[in-house]
Amino acid sequence: MRRRIDPGRWGLWAFLLLSALFFALPLWAMVVTSLKDMDQIRSSSPLAWPDAPTLQAWQAAWSEACAGVECGGVRSGFWNSVAIALPSTLLPIGVGALNGYALSYWQPRGAGWLFGALLLGGFLPVQVMIYPLVKTLAAAGLFGTLPAIVLVHLVFSMPVMTLLFRNHFLSLPRELFLAARVDGAGFWRVFVQLMLPMSLPIMVVAGIIQVTGVWNDYLLGLVFAGPDWQPMTVQLNNIVNTSTGERRYDLNMAATLLTSLVPLLVYFGSGRWFVRGIAAGAVK
Template identity: 65%
Template sequence: MAATLSTRDTPPAPVRSAPAAPGRRRARPAARLSPGRLGVYAFLLTTAVFFLLPLYVMLVTSFKPMEEIRLGQIFALPAAPTLDAWAKAWSSACTGLECGGIRGGFWNSVVIVVPSVALSILFGAINGYALTFWRVRWAPPLFGILLLGTFIPYQVMMYPLVRAFAAVGLFGSLPGIVLIHIGFGMPVMTLLFRNYYAGLPAELFKAARIDGGGFWRIFFQLMLPMSVPITIVAVIMQVTGIWNDFILGLVFAGREHLPMTVQLNNIINTSFGEREYNVNMAATLLTSLVPLAIYLVSGRWFVRGIAAGAVKG
């Protein structure tokens, strides 16, 4: 009986909480708005407004008729939105003596960009691969010359290139402007791919050589499939650079292959009739749609490609 009572009177053992799982992290307290954090937010907000405000003005102006634009309220939303300015900029705006809009310039830019981007990236990848893994004779001086080519302005070589292309019959032709973009883009592409390949394990190349792989087989079956991140970076850089080019297209493309940027300049600088600001804004937005779409769609892969080795070596 006593034993029974003593057992009942014994206080219960304290309940211990189960230990936290080793892979689970403790919840962090909510971050407070420190002065430094407020300063960062204020800087980012100011920068965003600085860059987005001109885009907002261009966008709302392109949807306004000229009657609203004459009121001078550039920040006001359009009272009667219309797409007439966009249609005119695309198909019937005057680009000098012709009034066909920038539609022709768009397709000219596409025809110029596609082969220029593909060939400049291919040649840059081959050069970077050869300079990294193969003991090419005079490789350091050659790489130095290519690297020097990335810092030489276009204007320095403009006149000699015009004379050389005119002598061989390529001046003012589509192959001529494509060759110009390939030549000016290849040094940067070589630098990108060379630095990327320098970050890859050399054992992969040595193993492929032991298995009997040659120069082209190793490049196409091993190196090129591993170059997807840096290839995306190269495509973004080349497409945006060639699409936004003005001076090379103006000088070397000829009248029949003028790119979209040159057509845009002709629309804005037309000196006869009323200056239609809504058409100018719509034409500017149409010209910038391709680079803007590329950055919005592939911006994440651009950052990944840079982090994967574009700045290594």
């Protein structure tokens, strides 16, 4: 029997193909531009593969690119971003898991109001909170330091982290919690020995969300990190928008790709866990 052509399926595939091209073409243009020298960039199409590919722009972007009077590339910004991202990922996951566990199983008095206030804070624009946080951290002597930017990321991540873990814990069978309580397990023992081992998928989801958010952040890093802890995104902006010398498009594209490599590697390395974590508890 001859299979009938389904116009809807063909339309869906056409839409997906066009969507993929829409997102892939700019990335392709960035990659090929970063592999060209300036003469090839001026004489060829932005999408054309270079005649003689070179990694010179990547090397210069990493260690030689100038942002004003400083010519150290994005290398120092990379290590600053690592120093910011690690505690700004681990601390929110730990505190968010603890908050979600307490709000889902122990439910102290006023837990519903506390959870509602926490979620309400997540809807406030970041820009509204910048000035009060600047004044508070300056009064505490922390402004412009590594603990300051980590604390800011921790505060702004709490609504999402708490919501993720609370919903995850509520999807687990409550009988497990009750059985542990009957066996005499207390607050911390149930949390460490029972809840956390069953939370690996949602922890990966939270980690991906937090790593990409912190690594791609520009505004908070610019305001709170100070000159000694400027993240990679701030240094990238300084390099791309520098007004001295020749406009090096190959170097700018290479620096942009270097800045985006970590979130891409994190996502592709743990993508299956991301999907599993998002789907966990979906039926319930």
